[in-house]
Amino acid sequence: AQSVSQHNHHVILSEAASLELGCNYSYGGTVNLFWYVQYPGQHLQLLLKYFSGDPLVKGIKGFEAEFIKSKFSFNLRKPSVQWSDTAEYFCAVNNYGNNRLAFGKGNQVVVIP
Amino acid sequence: GAVVSQHPSRVICKSGTSVKIECRSLDFQATTMFWYRQFPKQSLMLMATSNEGSKATYEQGVEKDKFLINHASLTLSTLTVTSAHPEDSSFYICSARRGVSRGNTEAFFGQGTRLTVV
Numbered sequence: 097a098q099s100v101s102q103h104n105h106h107v108i109l110s111e112a113a114s115l116e117l118g119c120n121y122s123y124g125g126t127v128n129l130f131w132y133v134q135y136p137g138q139h140l141q142l143l144l145k146y147f148s149g150d151p152l153v154k155g156i157k158g159f160e161a162e163f164i165k166s167k168f169s170f171n172l173r174k175p176s177v178q179w180s181d182t183a184e185y186f187c188a189v190n191n192y193g194n195n196r197l198a199f200g201k202g203n204q205v206v207v208i209p
Numbered sequence: 210g211a212v213v214s215q216h217p218s219r220v221i222c223k224s225g226t227s228v229k230i231e232c233r234s235l236d237f238q239a240t241t242m243f244w245y246r247q248f249p250k251q252s253l254m255l256m257a258t259s260n261e262g263s264k265a266t267y268e269q270g271v272e273k274d275k276f277l278i279n280h281a282s283l284t285l286s287t288l289t290v291t292s293a294h295p296e297d298s299s300f301y302i303c304s305a306r307r308g309v310s311r312g313n314t315e316a317f318f319g320q321g322t323r324l325t326v327v
Contacts, residue, residue: 139319140318196255197306199245199253201251
């Protein structure tokens with residue numbers, strides 16, 4: 097079965113520090129990849145997505161993610177975080193042409209001013 | 210981005226009663242809608258995938274007779290929790306997607322429904 101893994105569920109860091117969140121998936125076919133963010137009290141919002149082309153994807157608010165097919169990974173990065181980046185981050189994967197959209201367990205990120 | 214509206218945002222019901230949650234895509238036609246359940250401090254658990262005009266596809270372990278899903282139109286899907294019990298208390302989230310082509314596989318999320326069964 098298709099699964100999505102996110103490690104280090106709780107991440108605490110200071111402002112201006114760099115952030116990297118790992119995401120690995122188990123499905124071997126062609127995939128579409130997403131990172132969603134959920135700010136406190138708000139609904140899920142799309143940060144960035146990968147369908148095809150350049151494996152380095154840039155999203156909103158300075159986030160980027162790199163798709164490494166050989167490693168089945170889609171890690172999220174931000175060079176310098178801000179207090180407002182405090183949120184929960186979810187990686188999601190679905191098979192090309194398949195309607196099933198599965199999520200990882202999420203990373204709770206807390207940025208200390 | 211596209212807007213998905215979920216209603217109600219909060220509901221409290223008595224044990225044994227049924228509750229209906231609506232999910233509407235306000236400015237696009239959603240050929241596919243997903244229903245998720247989110248437990249506290251946990252991820253979204255996919256319950257079922259709903260395609261307009263056809264039966265929903267349920268994930269393993271999700272009781273289809275308990276969680277009735279209807280996707281009667283391209284802008285509306287409903288989730289009915291039948292004979293609700295306290296263990297059904299949870300946060301339910303819907304999402305909607307325009308199509309299955311690679312250019313339109315982004316899903317948009319509703320604000321969620323907090324269900325409390327007493």
